[in-house]
Amino acid sequence: MPIRSVAAYRLLVLGLLGVLLVSCMTALAFGPASVPVSNVWGIVGEQLGLRSGGDWTQGQSRIVWLIRAPRVLLGALVGAGLALVGTALQAVTRNPLADPHLLGVSSGAALGAVLVVLFLGDFAGVFSLPLAAFIGALGSMTLVLAVANQQGRLSSERLLLAGVAVSFVLMALVNLLLYTGDQHASNSVMFWMLGGLGLARWEILWLPALCLLLGLLALLALARGLNALMSGEHTAVSLGFNVQAVRVQVFVCTALLTGVLVALSGAIGFVGLMLPHLARRLVGAEHRRLLPVSALLGGLFLVWVDVAARTLIAPQDLPIGIATAAIGGVFFIALLRRR
Amino acid sequence: MTALTIHQLRWTPTALERRQHWLLNGIDLHVAAGEFVGLIGPNGSGKTSLLRCAYRFNPPLAGQVSLDGNDLWQQRPRWSAQRIAVVLQEFPQAFGLTVADVVAMGRTPHQGMFAGDNEADRQLIEQTLDAVGLGDVHQHDFATLSGGEKQRVLLARALVQQPRLLILDEPTNHLDPRYQLELLGHLRRLGLSTLASFHDLNLAAAFCDRLYVIDNGCLVASGTPAEVLTAERLHQVFGVHALVDTHPLAGYPRITWITEP
Ligand SMILES: Nc1ncnc2c1ncn2[C@@H]1O[C@H](COP(=O)(O)OP(=O)(O)OP(=O)(O)O)[C@@H](O)[C@H]1O
Ligand SMILES: [Mg+2]
Numbered sequence: 001m002p003i004r005s006v007a008a009y010r011l012l013v014l015g016l017l018g019v020l021l022v023s024c025m026t027a028l029a030f031g032p033a034s035v036p037v038s039n040v041w042g043i044v045g046e047q048l049g050l051r052s053g054g055d056w057t058q059g060q061s062r063i064v065w066l067i068r069a070p071r072v073l074l075g076a077l078v079g080a081g082l083a084l085v086g087t088a089l090q091a092v093t094r095n096p097l098a099d100p101h102l103l104g105v106s107s108g109a110a111l112g113a114v115l116v117v118l119f120l121g122d123f124a125g126v127f128s129l130p131l132a133a134f135i136g137a138l139g140s141m142t143l144v145l146a147v148a149n150q151q152g153r154l155s156s157e158r159l160l161l162a163g164v165a166v167s168f169v170l171m172a173l174v175n176l177l178l179y180t181g182d183q184h185a186s187n188s189v190m191f192w193m194l195g196g197l198g199l200a201r202w203e204i205l206w207l208p209a210l211c212l213l214l215g216l217l218a219l220l221a222l223a224r225g226l227n228a229l230m231s232g233e234h235t236a237v238s239l240g241f242n243v244q245a246v247r248v249q250v251f252v253c254t255a256l257l258t259g260v261l262v263a264l265s266g267a268i269g270f271v272g273l274m275l276p277h278l279a280r281r282l283v284g285a286e287h288r289r290l291l292p293v294s295a296l297l298g299g300l301f302l303v304w305v306d307v308a309a310r311t312l313i314a315p316q317d318l319p320i321g322i323a324t325a326a327i328g329g330v331f332f333i334a335l336l337r338r339r
Numbered sequence: 340m341t342a343l344t345i346h347q348l349r350w351t352p353t354a355l356e357r358r359q360h361w362l363l364n365g366i367d368l369h370v371a372a373g374e375f376v377g378l379i380g381p382n383g384s385g386k387t388s389l390l391r392c393a394y395r396f397n398p399p400l401a402g403q404v405s406l407d408g409n410d411l412w413q414q415r416p417r418w419s420a421q422r423i424a425v426v427l428q429e430f431p432q433a434f435g436l437t438v439a440d441v442v443a444m445g446r447t448p449h450q451g452m453f454a455g456d457n458e459a460d461r462q463l464i465e466q467t468l469d470a471v472g473l474g475d476v477h478q479h480d481f482a483t484l485s486g487g488e489k490q491r492v493l494l495a496r497a498l499v500q501q502p503r504l505l506i507l508d509e510p511t512n513h514l515d516p517r518y519q520l521e522l523l524g525h526l527r528r529l530g531l532s533t534l535a536s537f538h539d540l541n542l543a544a545a546f547c548d549r550l551y552v553i554d555n556g557c558l559v560a561s562g563t564p565a566e567v568l569t570a571e572r573l574h575q576v577f578g579v580h581a582l583v584d585t586h587p588l589a590g591y592p593r594i595t596w597i598t599e600p
Binding site for chain 1 (some may be wrong): 353391394395396415416417418419420421423424425427430434435436437440441443444445447448450452453455478500
């Protein structure tokens with residue numbers, strides 16, 4: 001039975017925020033080089049200027065603060081963003097199986113990355129691949145919207161079909177290029193196909209954080225429209241919504257957010273599909289309540305999956321996309337069986 | 340009080356536009372302030388399509404739909420949602436909305452973008468749920484209600500919208516006799532301008548001030564139930580024989596279908 005009362009809801013959100021914070025801190029302790037949890041807290045405290053010195057080495061401090069911390073935060077941001085996008089898309093398309101990769105964004109990102117690796121090289125330093133992936137994501141999303149568009153009307157059915165079709169064509173291109181290209185290319189492109197948090201740096205975190213914040217605000221502003229659209233077009237019109245406008249706003253918002261997230265972390269599956277369902281079980285389907293909880297759960301989920309990805313086959317990193325798919329799938333099956 | 344006027348309306352879905360096949364043509368319809376008007380006609384005659392034109396869903400190809408002299412299509416969707424509420428047979432997806440959530444949606448056209456439901460909204464929602472007899476299920480999952488209960492929830496949503504014109508598409512069709520009479524009686528007592536489609540002609544005769552008959556996309560008759568519901572016309576439009584006499588207690592026409600033995 002979902003939580004209904006306002007007080008219980010506030011408590012839940014605060015609780016989740018707390019758990020997320022503690023999880024992020026704890027997650028810093030995991031990884032190939034062992035750093036005790038107490039030292040992790042100390043190092044973070046030192047970096048935040050709360051205390052100075054302790055019995056840890058310079059190396060440990062660097063690993064925790066410069067390598068692990070941005071990675072954990074990127075994981076939380078990406079998980080939150082993907083869950084948010086999935087929640088919104090499931091409502092506008094009235095399809096419980098919709099997910100962030102529906103708009104063809106991920107295949108576009110992979111194509112952008114592969115084209116740059118094969119033909120352009122590093123045109124913008126470290127950022128050339130993420131940038132190329134973002135441009136590819138925008139391109140594919142524009143293509144999907146253009147294919148689905150029918151004299152200014154966008155229907156969910158056409159959008160779903162267009163997304164699938166465009167994804168297949170772009171992935172075919174990617175695979176063709178990889179098949180005929182060299183080994184080096186396929187290694188760096190695999191990152192976007194399987195997903196990973198290895199690009200995390202303090203310098204770039206502001207970008208996904210800002211996008212997540214703007215995305216959350218925009219979708220909260222559209223939350224009533226999402227409720228109405230979930231009930232159907234006629235209901236939405238009779239409640240005063242311009243259905244086409246709401247749809248386009250949601251699609252553009254979610255596609256931009258997904259584009260940024262995918263450019264930085266590749267195509268991480270399952271978070272956007274599964275976490276919205278979990279969140280609905282907790283707080284119901286009213287979107288003003290659902291969106292924040294969905295985002296928090298998504299962040300929490302990806303932080304812990306990343307821990308698993310870093311430790312399961314240590315010292316190697318498991319691509320996080322593989323971990324989400326495996327853990328998520330098993331988790332979902334367990335949930336289904338328990339009902 | 341609000342009046343709805345539809346003047347020389349023509350409509351057809353985009354797909355049929357090129358063939359110049361109109362599903363609605365030359366429709367002239369008027370709902371005076373506070374009047375309860377019924378729309379009757381066979382399956383596929385265009386009742387639902389006509390109602391959709393009246394709540395600003397189907398844009399007319401020709402003619403006008405206006406509310407107190409304001410052309411609906413010159414106004415924003417929100418403007419008409421503040422004035423017109425609709426009870427449809429479109430139910431929310433089974434995504435887990437509670438009854439209270441569904442009813443609260445009716446407040447949307449009166450609220451700002453980020454505003455939550457305030458105390459007045461909550462009270463209105465509660466009172467309205469009580470009025471339709473669903474006060475004790477307001478925290479239930481909407482999807483688990485029976486068809487008739489859902490219908491009443493949707494009516495409650497339309498009522499908290501505080502409209503001046505109510506549009507109802509076959510409002511009684513999931514309801515048991517008691518709730519059919521209660522719902523229509525409740526609507527009459529509200530005194531709102533109302534346009535509703537009916538399949539049950541006896542209910543239409545009992546509750547409507549005036550009736551319009553639609554057949555094949557054109558209005559073929561209008562007037563008081565006694566004027567409109569004649570055996571001859573029922574045979575013309577519905578193709579069935581009926582005995583029409585007067586209700587022994589209330590005085591409106593009573594229709595008895597004559598079945599082939
Ligand atoms: N979008 C559409 N595309 C094609 N045909 C349509 C469309 N909308 C309505 N129609 C057709 O228009 C006709 C009238 O439909 P409508 O739903 O208005 O009938 P109705 O009078 O409400 O019937 P019922 O009593 O069965 O509810 C039907 O033949 C229907 O098939
Ligand atoms: Mg109909």
